[in-house]
Every structure is written in C-alpha cells, then in structure tokens.
Amino acid sequence: MASLGGVDTGGQNVYVAQLAKHLAAQGYLVDVFTRRESAEIAEVVDWAPGVRVIHVTAGPAEVIIKENILQYMDDFKDNMIAFIINKQLHYALTHANFFMSAQVAMGVKKELDIPFVVTFHALGHVRRIHQAEKDKFPEQRLTIEEQAVQEADHIIAECPQDKEDLIQYYNAPVEKISIIPCGFSATEFYPIDKEVARKIAGLPQKEHIILQLGRMVPRKGVDNVIRALGKLKGTKKPVKLVVVGGECEELVEETCPEYARLMNIAREYNIDASVIFTGRKNRDQLKFYYNAADVFITTPWYEPFGITPLEAMACGTPVIGSNVGGIKYSVADGETGLLVPAEDPEALAEKITQLVNNEDILYGMSRNAIKRVNTFFTWAHVAGQVEDLYKKLMPVAKQRNVLLGIDKSVAA
Structure with a gap:
C-alpha cells in the first residue's frame, strides 16, 4: 500500500x-x-x-x-x-x-x-x-x-x-x-512505441536516453551512472540520463540530501543539463519511462535480486547492470544486456557507448529480453x-x- x-x-x-x-x-x-x-x-x-x-x-x-x-x-x-x-x-x-x-x-x-x-x-x-x-x-x-x-x-x-x-x-x-x-507483472510492463512513450513522459525525442529507476540511496549507484555520463565519448547523438525515484515528486536540494549530492556530482562533470531528475512517479507511469529509454542502467554495489531489470526487459529495454547478486542472474550478459563491475564509471561509459551506437545490437537484445522475462520471471x-x-x-x-x-x- x-x-x-x-x-x-x-x-x-x-x-x-x-x-x-x-x-x-x-x-x-x-x-x-x-x-x-x-x-x-x-x-x-x-x-x-x-x-x-x-x-x-x-x-x-x-x-x-x-x-x-x-x-x-x-x-x-x-x-x-x-x-x-x-x-x-x-x-x-x-x-x-x-x-x-x-x-x-x-x-x-x-x-x-x-x-x-x-x-x-x-x-x-x-x-x-x-x-x-x-x-x-x-x-x-x-x-x-x-x-x-x-x-x-x-x-x-x-x-x-x-x-x-x-x-x-x-x-x-x-x-x-x-x-x-x-x-514482473506482465499486465503492468510491456512494450510501447518509444516515440509515444517519450511523448507521454515528456522526454526528448531526438536524443539517446539512458534510464536509472529505483530508490535514491547511495548503495544503488546513481552517482556511478552520472560519472559514466560525464565520461562518454563518441556517441552518435547527445545522451540524456533520466533518474526516476526519490522521496517526493518534486525534489529539492535543501530537503533531499541524496539528490543534492547527486546534483553536485553532475555539476562537477559539467553535465547537470544532461541529467533529468523526475522525482518519484506512480507505478502506472513507470512503463512509459522504461519504454522511452534506449538502455536501462542499474549499477548498485550489491543487489540481493533487483526487480527493476525485469521490468525494463519486459518493456524491451536492454539492461546494463552490475555483475553482482541477482542482476547477474536475471540479465543474460551479451544477450539481454551487458554486465559491468560495480563502481566502475569508465567501464560503464564504454558499454553505454557500445549499445547506443549500434541499433542492431539494441534490437536483438530487446527481443531477447522480452522472451527471457516472459519465460522465466x-x-x-x-x-x-x-x-x-x-x-x-x-x-x-x-x-x-x-x-x-x-x-x-x-x-x-
């Protein structure tokens, strides 16, 4: 509830x-x-x-x-x-x-x-x-x-x-x-046309979008994703990072210390204009964000399981995740996404670039992801x-x- x-x-x-x-x-x-x-x-x-x-x-x-x-x-x-x-x-x-x-x-x-x-x-x-x-x-x-x-x-x-x-x-x-x-719930999470999803979520149409969604606490590694964004090189289109989650719908630095910390990291890399913090969203809105993204990213320090990668894959969005816990079990490396070491923004930046620059790989992983989660999860x-x-x-x-x-x- x-x-x-x-x-x-x-x-x-x-x-x-x-x-x-x-x-x-x-x-x-x-x-x-x-x-x-x-x-x-x-x-x-x-x-x-x-x-x-x-x-x-x-x-x-x-x-x-x-x-x-x-x-x-x-x-x-x-x-x-x-x-x-x-x-x-x-x-x-x-x-x-x-x-x-x-x-x-x-x-x-x-x-x-x-x-x-x-x-x-x-x-x-x-x-x-x-x-x-x-x-x-x-x-x-x-x-x-x-x-x-x-x-x-x-x-x-x-x-x-x-x-x-x-x-x-x-x-x-x-x-x-x-x-x-x-x-994951197949009635809640399923593929939607990307252009439509971005329009509903109010996200840009002509840029690459990478998504981080979940609880905004240090161990979830949102800071790692921001640092990776700051290290990206050679992408065909500009990349926007969308961060969904937080204690409230309107995040304010004065009252949300973790949000303030993450914003300071984005400013440190001079990419604060490329990071969109949406705040907390109702569950019925999440499918639009998963579908709007080219890649879903989750790089926690550790993760007993992690449901968000399943929800992303159910929407046909490939996942780049930490090679830890349940993520290395749910994400098939090289088939439905890619695994990276936790807390390694350079490795993450390399994998992001690899995926967003290759539509054929993204398409193949998308199909594999939908099939995998609907078969096992x-x-x-x-x-x-x-x-x-x-x-x-x-x-x-x-x-x-x-x-x-x-x-x-x-x-x-």
Missing part, C-alpha cells in the same frame, strides 16, 4: 504485493500483517480479492526509518498473536519477509505452532561487507538472521548468489534452501514455484489458507 521509490519502499513491497495477489488468484486466502504507520487507517483493509492487509500496533503510529523498528517487534508479535486468537484464525503457514518479520515468525511458530518460510531479501552479513560503518541496523540483526536460518521450515533464496551467501555466512542447510526469483511463474514449496510444508487440509507476514516499513 506504500508509495514506491522512497528510501524504505521498493522491491520488497512489490514482491509481497504481487505474490499475495497471485496466490489469491490460485484460491488462497492471504493476510499481510504490517506495522501501523497512521492512526487514521483501518485495522483491516480489503486490498484485493482474497488479500487483506492487517495493521498491527507496534510502536507509535507514524513512519519510522527501518533501522529503528526492531525495538517494536516484540509488541508486533504479541499483538499479531492476539489478533489471530481473537479472530479465531487458523493459518497453515507464515511467509516472513526480511529479518524483523522472521523474528516475529519465530515467535508465532513457538506460541501457535505455525510453520514458516522466510525470504530475507537482504542479508546483514553481506550488507556489512559493502556498507561497513554506514550500516545503521542494530547488531542483533545478524543473531536474528542466524537463528531464523536454523528455525525456519524453509528458506527462499532469490538467486544463486543469495543461496551461496546463506550457506557461507549462516551455515544454512542446503536441503532447506530453494532458489525462487522475483518477478512472470509473477504467475514465481507464485507457482512458491505454491509448490508451500504444499511440501503444509498439512493437506490447510493448503488453501496462507499468511504472508511482513512489515513493509522495513523494506530492504
């Missing part, structure tokens, strides 16, 4: 929403438990056919940054259990998303004997490696993750790298891990794999009633 593109709202929100919706379409009843952020919102919201969103009181009814929410998870667990008992609900399974939800799921399992699956979406040990002292999550995160790995009935890794990290850093039993990727396909896993864990009599436990305020 949250607006996407902010610091704490991104791919994990999409994952839970789409998985819940597609499981409900298969006949499941799904309740999504989330922390109450407003006193005005109803306790129970009928979000979609077969899907309810239940707002649990845990701390003050206001938005809190995800790094500060762990202290309220015991209250979340107690109030969630009270809701289940008071409403006489009988869940077959809990699906926890992120480490805080995993902590709650462990408590629910202990008190109500409900098995749980966990998708971490991001791992504390990996985050520490890449962010070091910038990681503001409490130390208990690692202990909670380690405990959840042992107590979960099953673990969903989103890509092979995620599985390797779970085994290496958490000693996760191999037999308890299944690789099930994220997906639709939410329907993903939900089918998740359902197969659920059936192995749930008693037969309870296989049509499942709970997806998540606090969307702590989206990774």
Whole structure:
C-alpha cells in the first residue's frame, strides 16, 4: 500500500504485493500483517480479492526509518498473536519477509505452532561487507538472521548468489534452501512505441536516453551512472540520463540530501543539463519511462535480486547492470544486456557507448529480453514455484489458507 521509490519502499513491497495477489488468484486466502504507520487507517483493509492487509500496533503510529523498528517487534508479535486468537484464525503457514518479520515468525511458530518460510531479501552479513560503518541496523540483526536460518521450515533464496551467501555466512542447510526469483507483472510492463512513450513522459525525442529507476540511496549507484555520463565519448547523438525515484515528486536540494549530492556530482562533470531528475512517479507511469529509454542502467554495489531489470526487459529495454547478486542472474550478459563491475564509471561509459551506437545490437537484445522475462520471471511463474514449496510444508487440509507476514516499513 506504500508509495514506491522512497528510501524504505521498493522491491520488497512489490514482491509481497504481487505474490499475495497471485496466490489469491490460485484460491488462497492471504493476510499481510504490517506495522501501523497512521492512526487514521483501518485495522483491516480489503486490498484485493482474497488479500487483506492487517495493521498491527507496534510502536507509535507514524513512519519510522527501518533501522529503528526492531525495538517494536516484540509488541508486533504479541499483538499479531492476539489478533489471530481473537479472530479465531487458523493459518497453515507464515511467509516472513526480511529479518524483523522472521523474528516475529519465530515467535508465532513457538506460541501457535505455525510453520514458516522466510525470504530475507537482504542479508546483514553481506550488507556489512559493502556498507561497513554506514550500516545503521542494530547488531542483533545478524543473531536474528542466524537463528531464523536454523528455525525456519524453509528458506527462499532469490538467486544463486543469495543461496551461496546463506550457506557461507549462516551455515544454512542446503536441503532447506530453494532458489525462487522475483518477478514482473506482465499486465503492468510491456512494450510501447518509444516515440509515444517519450511523448507521454515528456522526454526528448531526438536524443539517446539512458534510464536509472529505483530508490535514491547511495548503495544503488546513481552517482556511478552520472560519472559514466560525464565520461562518454563518441556517441552518435547527445545522451540524456533520466533518474526516476526519490522521496517526493518534486525534489529539492535543501530537503533531499541524496539528490543534492547527486546534483553536485553532475555539476562537477559539467553535465547537470544532461541529467533529468523526475522525482518519484506512480507505478502506472513507470512503463512509459522504461519504454522511452534506449538502455536501462542499474549499477548498485550489491543487489540481493533487483526487480527493476525485469521490468525494463519486459518493456524491451536492454539492461546494463552490475555483475553482482541477482542482476547477474536475471540479465543474460551479451544477450539481454551487458554486465559491468560495480563502481566502475569508465567501464560503464564504454558499454553505454557500445549499445547506443549500434541499433542492431539494441534490437536483438530487446527481443531477447522480452522472451527471457516472459519465460522465466512472470509473477504467475514465481507464485507457482512458491505454491509448490508451500504444499511440501503444509498439512493437506490447510493448503488453501496462507499468511504472508511482513512489515513493509522495513523494506530492504
């Protein structure tokens, strides 16, 4: 229910929403438990056919940054259990998303004997490696993750790298891990004529457009893309970088430090006129930006999976991505796009030039991208794999009633 593109709202929100919706379409009843952020919102919201969103009181009814929410998870667990008992609900399974939800799921399992699956979406040990002292999550995160790995009935890794990290850093039993990727919505993202898409998005028609779309936080590597733009040489037409995302629709340097930092980098390279910051956009607008672009770029330091490359490829837009995590799994290097080292603007500039100067390569990659995502990464396909896993864990009599436990305020 949250607006996407902010610091704490991104791919994990999409994952839970789409998985819940597609499981409900298969006949499941799904309740999504989330922390109450407003006193005005109803306790129970009928979000979609077969899907309810239940707002649990845990701390003050206001938005809190995800790094500060762990202290309220015991209250979340107690109030969630009270809701289940008071409403006489009988869940077959809990699906926890992120480490805080995993902590709650462990408590629910202990008190109500409900098995749980966990998708971490991001791992504390990996985050520490890449962010070091910038990681503001409490130390208990690692202990909670380690405990959840042992107590979960099953673990969903989103890509092979995620599985390797779970085994290496958490000693996760191999037999308890299944690789099930994220997906994209074929009803939301599909090819649209580029000229039409640019007209709707208000973007220039006669220039190359490269797109960065997602949360505007340092680890997503937007600064790397700006520096690459400043190093471009030999392109046949001028290149514009479009950056979609941010805390609000109208970005202001005085109130958005990350936007101010990125603008200063653009000024440093004297390319501020070539970078278009759109601010946050509604989800129904995103397909126009994906289709307007010649190339989609995502070069984070690390990425547990990354849904935006799938959405771009579904629109027929080739992807240049970091050779990390889920990106190196979803992007077929040389077929649907290209992979580059993270934080290497020179290498990125070289790949951008290679693609925008060759329409035949772009066309071939576009066709390959559409075919790849529609074969392997639709939410329907993903939900089918998740359902197969659920059936192995749930008693037969309870296989049509499942709970997806998540606090969307702590989206990774």
